[in-house]
Amino acid sequence: MQSISPHRPRFQQVADRLRALIAAGELGEHSALPSERGIAEKYGISRMTARRALEALESEGLVYNEDRRGRFVSPRRLNYDVSNMVSFAADAQARGMDLEIELITVKETAADAELAEKLSVDAGEPLHEYTRLFRSNGYAIFLETECVIARRFPDLLDHDLRQSTTRLLERHYGTSARTGDIVIRMRGVRAEEAALMGLAISHPGIELEQVIRDGAGSPFCFGRQIWRGELAEFSARAIVNPENAG
Amino acid sequence: MQSISPHRPRFQQVADRLRALIAAGELGEHSALPSERGIAEKYGISRMTARRALEALESEGLVYNEDRRGRFVSPRRLNYDVSNMVSFAADAQARGMDLEIELITVKETAADAELAEKLSVDAGEPLHEYTRLFRSNGYAIFLETECVIARRFPDLLDHDLRQSTTRLLERHYGTSARTGDIVIRMRGVRAEEAALMGLAISHPGIELEQVIRDGAGSPFCFGRQIWRGELAEFSARAIVNPENAG
DNA sequence: GGTGGGTTCTGGTATATACCAGCCGAAGTT
DNA sequence: AACTTCGGCTGGTATATACCAGAACCCACC
Structure with missing residues (x-):
């Protein structure tokens, strides 16, 4: 044996x-x-x-x-198709998945050097920043912080943020997400994150960052999600770049 | 303080x-x-x-x-752009990165139910299977096991597998990778994997699976990589599916 | 019908100790 | 020069013990 x-x-x-x-x-x-x-x-x-x-x-x-x-x-993993730029929330709802969004914090900030670069704005540019916790059937899935350019979306924070922001920005401001640049890496959840999700510190996690761009290629939103590692599964589609294939 | x-x-x-x-x-x-x-x-x-x-x-x-x-x-993370279907090896070499590939095992197997489904063949279909360890500057990065359909690539295992197989299949068999379906998830490395990479058991890792398809959309290779979690960083590009946007 | 305290679950932190097992280099051997 | 052996490093496994801290439940009291 x-x-x-x-x-x-x-x-x-x-x-x-x-x-x-x-x-x-x-x-x-x-x-x-x-x-x-x-x-x-x-x-x-x-x-x-x-x-x-x-x-x-x-x-x-x-x-x-x-x-x-x-x-x-652990339950079965949740799949998030990162190649198809519909937000997780919109996608989940379309598939009939139970999804609750809890608003944790909201604030007005200004772009630091890193955010300025990611969003192609000057440092100091006013931003809306909000953190939300996503749950399904009462279980935390991931925590997300997004920063959007305040100038483009006045009074955004007056809307109910417990919904897909992709959809919200589309409906109320006519800005739709067209492309995104995504980065995925593993890291343990930090103490504050763990507390919000009810997990022990250093719980294994996966961080997903995305810069979302409009039809003109201008970035308008930067988001950072920290997923419970055991729950996350990301799928993507790759296509050979014709320039490399030539 | x-x-x-x-x-x-x-x-x-x-x-x-x-x-x-x-x-x-x-x-x-x-x-x-x-x-x-x-x-x-x-x-x-x-x-x-x-x-x-x-x-x-x-x-x-x-x-x-x-x-x-x-x-x-830990050193700086290595980035792998999964949206651009050039293999990590080909990409790394193109960027002038030091990369050594060690061949661990090679064998002839047959597709089980799972592989048969992924490769669109019948269960029992003969496959070439090989496991390779990728290092940079002497440090292990990830361990990869690939399965390719033997019928399409006769005598593949007679070639030197310490190179990009994407390139190898292209040069010798005229099959080029055109699209890929990728899945990324977090998991600890298993004992055997840890031993090969010289790591302690349960070292945090990220698993990356990919089904590689040719120009006709037929899958010909299934690969599974286990990366050292602290070293891996995957980037991807998302584009809104016009059908969803309509 | 709620509210306040228990008690009793759970894991979290921390110490001290012991021995095992692989790695490595230095010293000695062939 | 190549080979072996050994001792001193490293982390790995395992035990026993103690107390802390948050979650849950129940029950008595208002």
Whole structure:
């Protein structure tokens, strides 16, 4: 049965058994795993070792950890097609997915050097900035902060921001998103982000940045999302650039 | 100085100081951080607490961990533009980047249900499968396993696979990659993968899958890469689908 | 019918200790 | 010059213990 290696570490063996429980469907999506203390007692290991087993499952994305509440089975991942520049919100609603948007903060700021470059404006340019938390069925998915050029969208913050801003900007200002430049990278969630999403600090996450441009190619919005790593799946379509193929 | 919260955990405080060291440039890319024992002694904490501080930096992607060798400062991330379907190898070479490809395994297999679906062939279809490790300046970047339809590329495995296969298939078989379907998700590296890359198990990683299609839209290659999370950065370009915009 | 306190869950932080296992270089051997 | 061995580095595994802090639930009290 376990002829793989002479000394498969205990925490791995326990992780294997928990993994098997989940694979067998004994534990459905979002259902609670046994507690660290419970596992320690059941398998005759110390609590710290039990924790290592659970952490192994977390790093696989099989399990997630809510700060001081327990560990739960990760649900199926949510797919976001980044090549098709309809916002996640608009896309999700079109597919009939349950999606709640909570407005966390709103403020008026000014572009720093980095934002100025990304949005092709001068540093100091007034911006609307807002942070929103996206949930599905009550579970946090990602946290997003967007910055839009205030001059182009006066009184934007008077609208209800608990909806797709892509659609909002289209309807009320006639600006539609035509292209986007996207960057994806992995990083742990920061303490404040974790607190807002109810997760333990350093929860694995994926950051997605996008610069959104209008039909004339002018950027008007910069967004940065931090997704729960175990939930995110991004798909994209690639097409050979004819110039390179020539 | 530390008026942020009543009890900022010690491991966080130590992580802050190490982070500051790196930010100040005292430690350059790939240079070794102090050992767990060294940190414990220097800051008057236990070794386990020192480790937690280091793990916090790892999850941020600021530091990486080589199994039983030590922890090192992460270098600048490598960018891979997934929208432009030139392979990473071809692209890297074009940009003059140092890139070594090590062939790990080669075998002849048959498509299982999943691969059959992805490659639009019947289950059991013969495939060439090979695994390669990509390095730059001696440092592992990602591990890739590709499966190509054997019937279309006879004797492929007789060629030197330590080069861009996109280019190889183009030159010797007249098949060029035209489009690709890509999926990106986060997951910890598995034990075997970690061993090949010299990393500790559960090292944070990003998996990238791609189905590559020819000019006729027929898939001929399926690849799965596992990148070191702290090194990877994927960029993509989005364009609104005119059908959705209508 | 809510509100305030419990108690009891959960994980989070922290220490001290022990030994294991791979890596590496230096020293000694062939 | 190549090879082996060994000792001292590194992190990895594992235990036992203690107390802290937030979440949840229940119940008694108003």
